[in-house]
Amino acid sequence: MKYVVVIGDGMTDLPLKELDGKTPLQSAQTPNMDFIAKNGSSGLLKTVPEGMEPGSDVANLSIMGYNPKKYYTGRGPLEAASIGAELSDNDVGFRCNFITVDEGMLADFNAGHISTAEASQLIEALNKSFYRFxxxxxxxxxxxxxxxxxKDAASLNSTPPHDVVGEPIFEHLLKPEDHPFSIKLNELMQKSSDILTKHPVNKKRIDEGKKPANMIWLWGQGTKPQMPVFKDNYGLRGATITGVDLIKGIGTYLGLTNVHVPGATGYYDTDYCGKVTFALEALENHDLVFIHVEAPDEAGHAGDIQEKIMAIERIDLRILGKLLEELPSLGDFAIAILPDHPTPIDIRTHTSDPVPYAVYSPGCESDDTESYDEVAVEKSFKNSSKELMDGYQFLKFFIKYSSKKIQ
Incomplete structure (x- = not known):
């Protein structure tokens, strides 16, 4: 049996007046998602446990079969694993964004999607200036x-920059403000502006009409997590395909194979077709592949309705369409489609609302869901005897579902 889980990051939304009361998922052309829902089983999933922030870290850890309440220690250490930064037991890893600040306001949480090549020069400059920190x-x-x-710095309170775009920097610095490490690191963030503003990379970006990466933002800190290996937990050889370091980091800690796709960017321009090609190759010697697509989430943060619709349609056509065409040649298979969390256009950040899932395996039971979207799946769910599932239970459900063929 071969398993594929396709995660459209931030794909679900709320009704929008610009779409006549529909969500982007309802408005998008998604025949392959609809096929999976209509011919398979669907329901609602709570990927973010009560009391936890609705980050992609928490939500994807859930989907990959691990209870965040038990294993989550912070976003930073997960990303550390993906880029080869080995943390000691006393280390604290912080996610570090390059941001754009304009007159004391957080103008852009991604510095105009600065390139990695440009960022490498800025990282080098920061290390030369702040090596003592x-x-x-x-x-x-x-x-x-x-x-x-x-490790005492792990207790600080930090704020995701995508949650406070357009707001004053000073209101959202690390807290408590009188904590010795808050004082030290808030000073580091503010001093980074002096280094970055003068750097040739940013001078060139401004000349070209691009947003400068003129400050760093530290958040999502945590210590090194301890998690059991995926194969030991599920008896399956797994792999991840993504353009996002966070997902690769989770994969590293779980002992999954992180498959490198050259055109996977973690943005609108990601190589959707390339992800499928590499996924099918990975399935030759793996049992399960997680395919993660960041583009819908980026569109949600940007408040871009049309980009979100296009990202959803590309997932449907270029990923799900190709998988449904090619997977039968590998023998028995099962496929799932779901988001990790909603990223509503109107609020431009994540929410912890339950998300719809749909799973399909030829010969397995189907329910009365007519299409794959927030409204159709919720309607079917309310008419069924199904219970709201915790996110970390999804993978076991998916495996069990696909093992029961209708006789």
């Missing part, structure tokens, strides 16, 4: 890592 590690585009060798 800790160490910066290069990630991808605007997403990087900062490591501090003192």
């Amino acid at each position: 800790g160490k910066f590690y290069l990630g991808t585009s605007y997403r990087h890592l900062f490591v501090l060798n003192n």
Whole structure:
């Protein structure tokens, strides 16, 4: 049996007046998602446990079969694993964004999607200037890592920058403000502006009409997690396909194979077809592949309705369409489609609302769901005897579902 889980990051939404009361998922042309829902089983999933922030880290850890309440220690250390930064037991890993600040306001949480090549020069400059504070590690585009060798810093309260776009920087710095490490790291963030603003990379970006990466933002900190290996837990050889370091980091800790796809960018321009090609190759010697697509989430954060619809349609056509065409040649298979969390256009950030899933395996039972979208799946769910499932239970459900063929 071969299993594929396709995760459309932030794909679900709320009704929009611009779409006559429909969501982007309802408005998109998704014949393959609809096929999976109509011929398979669907329901609702709570990927973010009560009391936890609705981050992609927590939600994807759930989908990959691990209870965040038990195993989650922070986003930073997960990303550390993906970029080769080995944390000691006393280290704290912070997610480090390059951001754009304009007159004291957080103008852009991704610095105009700065390129990795440009970012590498800025990371080098930061390490030369602030080597006494800790160490910066290069990630991808605007997403990087900062490591501090003192686990006491893990207790600070930090804010995701995508939650506070358009708001004053000083209101959302690390807290409590009088904590010694808050004082130290808030000073580091503010001093980074002096280094970055003068850097040739940013001078060139401004000349070209691009947003400068003129400050760093530290958040999502945590210590090294301890998690059992995926194969030991599920008896399956697994792999991940993504353009996002966070997902690769989770994969590293779980002992999954992180498959490199050259055109996987973690943005609108990601190589959807390439992800399928590499997924099918991975399935030759793996049992399960997680295919993660960041584009719908990026569109949600940007408040871009049309980009979100296009991202959903590309997932449907270029990923699900090709998988449904090619997977039968590999023998028995099962496929799932779901988001990790909603990223509604109107609020431009994540929510912890339950998400719809749909699973399909030829010969297995189907329910009365007519299409794959928030409304159709919720309607079918309410008419069924199904219970709201915790996210970390999904994978076991998916495996069990596909093992029961109708006689």
